[in-house]
Amino acid sequence: MKKRKKSERFLYSISPFERNSRLCEGVKALSTSVERYLMLLNTIGNQTEIGVQIETTTEEISKLLFCTARNAKMIIKRLTEEKWIEWHSGRGRGNVSRIVFLVEKEPFLIEKARETADKGEYKQAFEMLRTFGAGAATVDRFMLWLNDHFGYQSEGASGSETLDTLRFPVYYRIWTLDPSKVYYAFDAHMIKQLYDRLVEYDASTGMLKPGLAHFWESNEDGSEWTFYLRKGIRFHHGRELQAEDVRYTIERMRGAKPSSWLVRSVREVVCLGDRCVRIMLERPNTIFPRFASSAGMSILPRDLLQEDDEQFWKKPIGTGPFRIVGLSGDSCEMVANTEYYQGRAHLDRVVIAFMPEETAVMSENATWKQLLYIQKPADPSESSSWHKMESLCRGSMLLTWNSRKQGPQSSIDFRRAFGLFLNRKKMIRELGEDRVYPARGFRPTEQTPYLNEDLDEEEARRLLRKSGYNGEELLLCTYGAHESDARWIEKRCAEFGVNAKVLIETHGSVRKRDIFPEVDCILFCLVFAVEDVCEIENYEQTGNLLKEMLRPDVHEWVTQQINHALACQDPGKRRELLDGIENRLRDEAHVTFILHKKMNTYVHPAVKGVGFNSLGWIDFKDIWLENRTMIYSAQSL
Incomplete structure (x- = not known):
């Protein structure tokens, strides 16, 4: 038996400040036997080998677990029944008891983190590792297990049924599933x-195709559009789609909502029967049908929203190929809509894990970007049997200048100088x-691959x-995954005597009204x-990071040009007007275009139907597995 001084019973392998902060966070949710065992092991048993008796008291246990002495006794009994500890009660008043820890921390942590992740509670799994001080080797083992946990697998269900499941991680959460409030590409994809939508846009051909509407037509000048709905389309809760759902969806978009710009010119919506709007x-x-193909104009069930709007968004319902269960x-789980009017998805289930952002760099062994595997390759980038999918993103990284604020950026010469000294190719290297071009x-x-950038350091200095x-501070704001780009730009600015300071916001906070006037x-x-x-969205959408930076007179001119473009019957003339807006923004340096990115992933040859959509994400509906004999089930490491 090892005796310790009372003060030694609270030692950690981390600093006291970090220890206290972690415990304060951890004990708020200290409701399971697992957490209680780890708490005691990290405090009382931290400096002691497994199997050695340690002196303690019930009172000490109750203080450590923030509970009463009575509850402490119940917890001790439960941990003993689990065979995680032995407890030897002290006899007589004032005599100490003895505790023996029977399970080592690191294997125990890995086992429980896996069990937590298997339930879809990914953030809690990482919080458990963080709170209870998992070592680097333990984190690596957990990350390797996750590599096999994610991907395309066939999993057992009730009876002999198997479910084809795609499970993959993302490093940010869904901000909204309300089409009227969507800003981000991932939200739009979900x-x-x-x-x-009434119609669908095919990015590969640039053409529209039928959606909920099987046919549409307009009057001569495009100021009146009529859509004819398909028969038999049902929402996930079973009710058939009706024209009133379309009218309701459009009417609820009005007001100061991100997607309200799509209906800013709508005067009236009339239902001509149950299937005509x-x-x-x-x-x-x-081009109003293209507006109608936008994610922001996705059609919602009026009855459920009118009944309980708040409850609806906890598990929203549509007519799409998947429904949320x-x-x-921590996660979003969807299953196939078996009655989908455009054909049932080949996948049975999609599980999206919302991972803490810091986990993206927690282990060199993580290969989560290679999502679509059924066996874990040693090195997919060097495996000739794996198909590498690569595509340029349909968009760009850019920087918008706040023309509504006084400061160095209010000078066109300053903004042009910035674009000339940036050195985008060096940034990419x-x-x-x-980052590619x-x-x-x-x-x-x-x-794009053959164009030279505008780089002239001498002219930039002039x-x-x-x-x-004269050295004034330049506040550069960004959010999410763009921090490394912002930090690089900050250093490049310093080389030219520009005092740039980076402000990091989140996806949620970057559009707060108090941000725009300050940056x-x-x-x-x-x-x-x-x-x-x-393209028009960037100039029209409330809260858009380009629109909100434009000077009012510039924005007024942009709006006039958009109205002219929308009235054009000739696509070439419309393109000319929209290009004219982009050219002015570039020439007057209201916008500094920076770089284009690529999308890539590795796909096992047995996984078929994989393709990037226009939002840069893999379409779930068409993925399928060719050879079931090759299906891999994740194994414990």
Whole structure:
């Protein structure tokens, strides 16, 4: 038996400050036997080998677990029954008891973290590892297990049935599944799995195809559009889609919502029977069906929203190829809509794990970007049997300048100097990863790989002097995965005497109203899912990081040009007007285009139907597994 001083019973292998902060966080949810065992092991048993008796008291246990002495006795009994500890009660008043820890921490942590992740509670699994001080080797083992946990697998269900499941991680959560509030590409992608739109846009051909509407037509100038709905389309709760659902969806989009710009010219929506809707506009819009194909105009069931709007968003319902069966802060689980009007998905289930952002760099052994595997390759990038999918993102990384605020960025000479000294090719070389080409506009073209960037350091220095810049602070705001790009730009600015300071926000906070007046520029990425429509969105959408930075007179001119473009019957003339907006923003340096990115993943040859959609994500509906004999089930490491 090892005797210890009372003060030694509270020692950790981490600093006292970190220990206290972790415990305060951890004990708030200290409700399971697992956590209680780990808490005691980390405190009383931290400096002692497994199997050695340690002196303690029931009172000490109760203080450590923040409970009463009576509850402490119950916890001790439960841990003894689990065979995790032995407890030898002290006889007589004032005599100490003895505890023996029987299970080593690291294997125990790994086992329980896996069990937690298997239940879809991924953040809790990582929190358990963090709170109870898992070592680097333990984290690596857990990450390797996750590599096999994620991917495309066939899993047993009730009876002899198997479910084809795609399980994969993302490093940010779903911000909204409300089409009227969507900003981000991932949210738009998820919305397109759950709901449908009147028409669908095929990015590969640039053409529209029928969706909920099997036919549509307009009057001569495009100010009135009529959509004819298919028969027999049902929402996930069983009710058939009706024209009133379309009218209700459009009407609820009005007001100060991110997607309200899509219906800004809608004067009236009239239902001509159960399966016919007429939309009358204030002014001509010859591409209104493209607006109707946007994720923001996904059709919702009016009855459920009118009944309980708040409850609806906990498990939203649409007509799409998948329906949600579980949604939490840890994961989103969807199953195939077996009655989907465009054909049932080949997948039975999709599970998306929302991982803590820091886990992306926690282990060199993590290969989570290679999502679609049924066997874990030793090195997929070098395996000739694996198919590498690569595509340019339909959009760009850019920086918008706050023309509404006084500061160095209010000078056109300063903004032009910034673009000339940035050195995008050097940025791409040094940061690597998915960054591939310097950007000269919103979207890449066939000429993008061959174009030289505007780089003139001498001219940049001359323009900086001309602008009168004198070392004032330049506040550069960004969020999410763009921090490394912002930090690189910050260092590059310092080489030219520009005092840039990076402000890191989150996906949720970057659009708060108090951010826009304070920052000098914002760094972010755009994705163009629907040609023309997503471009117009940048100028029209409330809270858009480009629109909110434009000077009012510039924005007024942009709006006029958009109205002219929407009235054009000639696609070439419409493209000319929209390009004219982009050209002015570039020429006057209201926007600094930075770079284009690529998308890539490795796909096992047995996995078929994989393709990137216009939002840069893999379409779930068409994925299927060719050879079931090759299916891999994750094994314990």
